[in-house]
Amino acid sequence: MSIQNLLRFLKPFIEPVHIKKYSGKRVGIDAYSWLHKGAYSCSMELCLNSRTVAAKRHLKYFMHHINLLRHYSVIPVVVFDGCSIPCKSATEHERHSSGEGKATLCWQRRSSRKGMSVLLSNSSK
Template identity: 35%
Template structure:
């Protein structure tokens, strides 16, 4: 999944950083990616139409992680232009 060969292609233009480097700044995050990742924890419930809130655990943990490091999360819900 994803773009094959992307990481090696951009490696010369990337630098490893710590979240501490962004303390006091705002970081925009795509909520759909985090929700999709969180859906793995309750995939069966979602597939069968049962009540499920497990998909929220991952995004909430990521938000807490950012805040713990002094980074203000700006959560964006990107979707198709209509």
């Protein structure tokens, strides 16, 4: 889980650089962050449990970024979230419940492509 407002706090210290600056170095990648960003391109297909190529666009997005790092000789170290942490159980339960509710609404509104898109675009918030 993310640290609330971390990027806002760090923004004054962030300096854009070209990725080749990190050539030969290892960088940590938050796998779920990239997978969730990629899921925006195929959220409807994922919600409907589609087995089409379109439903795998989040994986293509993820691998594109991994390959971009490798192209510049940057070594990606992909990190997936670990076990549940007891102190975060309330937040995890709330997110899970919200996600299940939105998935149910999505399924009920599957005939309305626009309604589903609006619902899914807000699903990770």
